[in-house]
Amino acid sequence: MPKRKKTEKAGFIDSARVYLKAGKGGDGSASFRREKFVPYGGPDGGHGGKGGSICFEAASGLNTLAELAAHPHITAGDGGPGKGKRMSGRGAEDIRALVPCGTLIKINGRLAADLKKTGDRFLAAKGGRGGRGNTAFKTKFNTAPKISEKGEPGDELCADLELSVLADIGLVGFPNAGKSTLLARISAARPKIAAYPFTTLNPNLGITCHKGESFAVADIPGLIEGAHKGKGLGVTFLKHILRTKLILHLVDPMGFGRSGPVDSVRVIRGELKNFHPEMAKKRRIIIVTKADLPPAKEVYGQLKKKYKKDVIFLISAVTGVGITPLLDKIIALLPGLKEPEIYKTDDGAGPKALHKPARRGFNITKLDDSNYRVAGVALDKILAMTNLSQPDSLHRLKRIFQLIGLDKALKKTGVTAGDTVTVSGKVFEWSDEDSRQPHKKSKFAYKYKAVQTARRRR
Ligand SMILES: Nc1nc2c(ncn2[C@@H]2O[C@H](COP(=O)(O)OP(=O)(O)OP(=O)(O)O)[C@@H](O)[C@H]2O)c(=O)[nH]1
Numbered sequence: 001m002p003k004r005k006k007t008e009k010a011g012f013i014d015s016a017r018v019y020l021k022a023g024k025g026g027d028g029s030a031s032f033r034r035e036k037f038v039p040y041g042g043p044d045g046g047h048g049g050k051g052g053s054i055c056f057e058a059a060s061g062l063n064t065l066a067e068l069a070a071h072p073h074i075t076a077g078d079g080g081p082g083k084g085k086r087m088s089g090r091g092a093e094d095i096r097a098l099v100p101c102g103t104l105i106k107i108n109g110r111l112a113a114d115l116k117k118t119g120d121r122f123l124a125a126k127g128g129r130g131g132r133g134n135t136a137f138k139t140k141f142n143t144a145p146k147i148s149e150k151g152e153p154g155d156e157l158c159a160d161l162e163l164s165v166l167a168d169i170g171l172v173g174f175p176n177a178g179k180s181t182l183l184a185r186i187s188a189a190r191p192k193i194a195a196y197p198f199t200t201l202n203p204n205l206g207i208t209c210h211k212g213e214s215f216a217v218a219d220i221p222g223l224i225e226g227a228h229k230g231k232g233l234g235v236t237f238l239k240h241i242l243r244t245k246l247i248l249h250l251v252d253p254m255g256f257g258r259s260g261p262v263d264s265v266r267v268i269r270g271e272l273k274n275f276h277p278e279m280a281k282k283r284r285i286i287i288v289t290k291a292d293l294p295p296a297k298e299v300y301g302q303l304k305k306k307y308k309k310d311v312i313f314l315i316s317a318v319t320g321v322g323i324t325p326l327l328d329k330i331i332a333l334l335p336g337l338k339e340p341e342i343y344k345t346d347d348g349a350g351p352k353a354l355h356k357p358a359r360r361g362f363n364i365t366k367l368d369d370s371n372y373r374v375a376g377v378a379l380d381k382i383l384a385m386t387n388l389s390q391p392d393s394l395h396r397l398k399r400i401f402q403l404i405g406l407d408k409a410l411k412k413t414g415v416t417a418g419d420t421v422t423v424s425g426k427v428f429e430w431s432d433e434d435s436r437q438p439h440k441k442s443k444f445a446y447k448y449k450a451v452q453t454a455r456r457r458r
């Protein structure tokens, strides 16, 4: 399967709407063996090749949906047509669109997949199957069928992708609290660090290894009071720590703006709770940063007094003071914590649900006295795969209409000879003649064949 190209300019983009068009199956062939000294060579039309499907695959090393946001139209190739001498058509290649781990795929507003681990795949748009060649229609009653199917159309849909970064630990706090400095200290990540607020504009992810244990840490832009109302950078990035097991709340001993350091705990907790109730349930550790600066110890003492039940650490990401006890505590806590179930895909949606066989049944609408319209998902597929230029295929279609009860239903609605019936966009003229009549001699043969075909279709 070909990989999609990487974009040159890849900013951080955590949502994208993509338009998928899977390939159509190749048409089957209606051909006969013609060879010198081989009279009545029989049907030898091959089947069409399958159309290309489109699937999403979680890949390591990706952390943005920028590539897909920049190229939202993904089209897979069509299958090749079948040929004489029983030659099958070429199958089109499937497309694998790579997405970061933690990508949620929504189709028609429903969560269809949550790709968490590298290699997780979701078949979003299925390519059509190749149409059958006339070899498939040969029976002992009809040894020279002039019927072949057209290829099945591929799925066409629009999917919404949303990235919810997967990390074990989330770093939160006011801007300038030292979140990125701590991430840089405990992992190989190199986020931008500077002495002004809102240095971090996009989430950063780092992997920490401590005493043989490893865990992922996400650093997000700073929060301020009123973030849930859109102040500062808002709470849009909080979704990236929604799935974390543990929250490290960093407190700058100098405070931020008019908020004092002690008060910051209440403010940030309020913002987290306002964003999602699950945030309030998460296990938290309060960390007083910049221990090398004079007010840190005092703030640490005040917080210890006020939040007696909480675990509080005093660290300096610059000098390294308090980092080891903090990491020890984290690795002791993590095994006992569960990832919250925020996104649920077990509501019937999913790859299987998306590719259920087309619903049978149809709707008849009387447009006026002599015009009728018939619509149905299964009928759309049957019509798309019927080669209307072949008289035998047309006859087979009429038999299918009879078998699925369309004839009866139309008669009940009051259709008369000469009326126009539009079935899935194709226009037919109603005639009262029995479709079995032209083949009176082989009546049983046709009935048998049509029943078989209809069963296979179901
Ligand atoms: N002295 C001292 N300075 C620190 C310490 N940790 C961070 N700083 C400084 O604090 C400033 C802000 O640090 P950042 O890590 O960028 O803070 P942040 O929380 O990521 O800030 P935003 O990304 O803007 O939200 C930088 O100038 C750091 O050098 C520390 O332990 N001691």
Ligand SMILES: [Mg+2]
Pocket: 179, 180, 181, 191, 192, 193, 199, 200, 219, 221
């Ligand atoms: Mg930062």
